[in-house]
Amino acid sequence: MPPSDDVVLRVENLVKHFPVKGRIPFVSGGVVKAVDGVSFDLRRGETLGVVGESGCGKSTLARMLVGLEQPTSGAVRFGKSVVHQAKGRELRALRRRIQIVLQDPYTSLNPRRTIREILLQPFEIHPDVLDRRRRVERIKELLDLVGLDASLHLDRYPHQFSGGQRQRIGIARALALNPDVIVCDEPVSALDVSVQAQVVNLLERLQDELGVAYVFIAHDLSVVRHISDRVAVMYLGKLVETGPEIDLYDSPRHPYTSALLSAVPVPDPAGRRQRQRILLAGDPPSPVNPPSGCRFRTRCWQATDTCATTEPPLATGAHPVACHYPLAA
Amino acid sequence: MSLLEIDDLRVAFPSPNGPVNAVNGVSLEVDSGRTLAILGESGSGKSVTAQAVMGILDVPPATVSGSVRLQGRELLNLPRKQRERISGEEIGMVFQDAMAALNPVFTIGHQIMEVLRVRRGMSRADARRRAIELVDRVRIPAARDRLRDYPHQFSGGMRQRIMIALAISLEPDLLIADEPTTALDVTVQAQVMELLAEIQRDSGMGLLLITHDLGVVAEVADEVAVMYAGRIVERGTVEQIFAGPAHPYTEGLLASMPRVDRRDEQLYAIPGAPPNPARLPTGCPFHLRCPRATDECLVTLPPLHALPADRASACHHHEEVLGATQR
Structure with a gap:
């Protein structure tokens, strides 16, 4: 069945097994079945929450969705492309459409680059997206979009920002190339409670304005309830239940x-x-x-x-x- | 007399840019059999307060002043040896990171027995018997066999239980738990909090719980002290604080927390970020983030006002806040 029009990302029976080193050399110690047959559809502009405890495979899933990890079997389909089979021009196009925001805003930004350099990088990798002369204007827009003041912040380094501000920079970077899908892997769990709400509200506002779809991976069930349209519960590499937010939480x-x-x-x-x-x-x-x-x-x-x-x-x-x-x- | 009485506690750390005042005059009490939660975000001074009570701050470089009394006895001016004996025997401690708190090169049996033999002068056999009891008490299956295991052989939740077993091994009067479940999954967190509450019920210890998690506070605390920028900004019973906060910071925290039992359309977000303890703003430290701030808040530091029903708020506009939050 081809993906229907409003499905942006289709995940089909995705599996990732990691080999384990055995006690005896040259004898396999078995495999960690991190993700073991996960399927779902992500629709345009919706938020799918994925919840589960540590070790359930949710971060491995996130990494496979954006092509950072090669699956053992199964497929992630975006439009006509299959994420892990794409090469060359097709792969670069895919990478523009699917972005990721990581948990730790302290380690996911290069400490030796200014915010200007960090945000210009996506355009250097994908030079055909935007004319060189218009890029600085665009990154100022992006900073404005995530609630940072470009005139103050553009030439500072990541260590000069608070955790919440760094997460905003990470989100601005993910938005730079106008993606259709952003995979958010525990985007607010390193933040203080008072700052967490700011970032959650920001993600919601950006979705309303830009129509981007989120796969929102988190262990915090309250945050996931708040932000998600649909929720998938993961246990030991498998989805055990999926459903609309209200049905899944209330019954x-x-x-x-x-x-x-x-x-x-x-x-x-x-x-x-x-x-x-x-x-x-x-x-x-x-x-x-x-x-x-x-x-x-x-x-x-x-x-x-x-x-x-x-x-x-x-x-x-x-x-x-x-x-x-x-x-x- | 309360079990633990803290009076005007101040802790400062030197830094190249002048002293960092981590705790700025904290006063609180913990009674036997009760749970006081100190609620705060990173940099609020909650952990440093706990460390000052436990006597595990390095002094110098840190400077500590004020008063900490356990059962009426002042701890801050005791000679080091005596202080260590009291911290070891009368105060139990549970930390967030059990892997760092347990010694990786000794079995857990060795570590528990060592405490009992050194502090209680028990024989090897008695210490072993008691260690088995303790490990069994914290609901670790096959206690006898597991004494031979090293910390890395246990899961996160199990290690937290072992730390609790160690903390209660000398039957302390006061247990201090600093973010005891923060690193754990929710299902395991629920087990560990349940265990702590049960042990406290049986033993009648006082529990000082340090946490950033409003949900955990609501589940286990009797009294709550909310800390911000090294000060207590609000104090009251858990029911008072959650039903109608008297400080805009508490009010904001409660409104910014999404809930699992219902869906709110929009979360309130406190603007800005917690202040750097090295560069606190003038006046009320919360005024930059406060929707109720007036000119007075910019210049005058509000004292902790005593309010009716034995609660307190460090806000110039506490009456206005209470008027708005109490339904």
Whole structure:
């Protein structure tokens, strides 16, 4: 099935396995199944939130979406192109359309370059986008767009900015070439609470103005709820549930989603005595040797023998869930 | 008399550009069996306050003044040996980064037993028995076997439990937890907070919890002190603070936090960034970011006003804020 018109990015059964060095030389130690069959569509101008705990594969997914990591199998399709098969001119065109914003604004900007140099770089790599004489004007526009003052900031170095300002610079860089998709990998988790809201609001405003689609990857379920139109929950390399924000948060169908949501602290002390909390036992298992059948069964309170033998597929539809015994919606 | 009483605590660090005043006159109390949360962002002085209480600041170069009393006994002017004994035996500490707080080259059994043997003079066998009890107490399965494991063999959540086991090994009266769950996943965070609350209930310790996370505060704290630029800007019970903050900073923080249980259309964003403690603005340190700031705020540092119902706010306009936030 060819991607329909409003789908900008189609992810098909994406897999990434990393080999593990074994104890014995020349004998494989197995593979880490970081991402193990993930599929979704990203529509034009929407925000898809991806949530999951550390080690679930969400950052590896982000890196594959922008072509920083070669998948073991599967495909990321953008229009007629396949991200990991594209070469030469086609690949350069793709890189313009899909950009990334990283978590740590302290390490994702080159400390030895001024903001002017950092923001001009995309145009040097893609010189055909904009005439040389118009570039400085464009980067001033970009700074203005993300709420920084070009006259003050253009010739400063990254260390002269606060964390929130640096993240704005990272966003300006991602926007420079007018992408259709920005993959945001934990874009606000290194920021102070008071600054986090500024960056979230900025991302929302930019989407309204520019129509860019986001894949918003984060471990903070509250932030993801706020910004996303649809949400995908990841566990040990697989999507276990996807759906519109309101359905997934207000009536989760996968036991893991339900437990994850109930573990999030709510800033409302009045309700804390009444709140029902599902306390999951233990930590997520190792992705080197994931449990047979359903990967969540070792921490699931309603697992049966079926769960150990048969892997539940992620059904199709508006709010699919990969569980043999989904909770009542 | 409260378990812990801090009075006008001030901590400064020297720097090439003059002293950096990290803590500027903090006063607070923690009672036995109660949890006081110090809530603040990076640079607010919350961790330095905790470190001054624990006695783990390097003095000099840091300078510490004011008063810290544990069960009525002044800690700040004690000779070093005595101070270390009290910090070790009567105050338990849990830090954010368990991998850095535990010694990587000794088994966890060795580390727990060492504390018991040195401080309590226990025999090897008694110390081992007690270590097993402690590891079991923090809900680590197969406690007896796991004493032989090294810190790197545990997951993040498990290491945090081991640090809690170490912190409570000498049955302290006060437990100080500095961002104990910040590095953990939410499902594991919920387990660890539950464990801390349960241990506190059983032992009647006082808990001083340092955190930036409003959600964690709402879940576990009895009282809250909000810190900004080295000062307490608001103090009250957790219900008071969340139901109707009396300081614009707290008001802004609450409005800027997205919630998992509902969707807000637009988040309020506090403009600007927290100030650099080396270059604090004049007057109220929050005035540059405050929607309620007036000329008075630019020049006069507001004192911590005592308000009805035993709460306090360091805002010139606290009545106006309370009027707006209380429904």
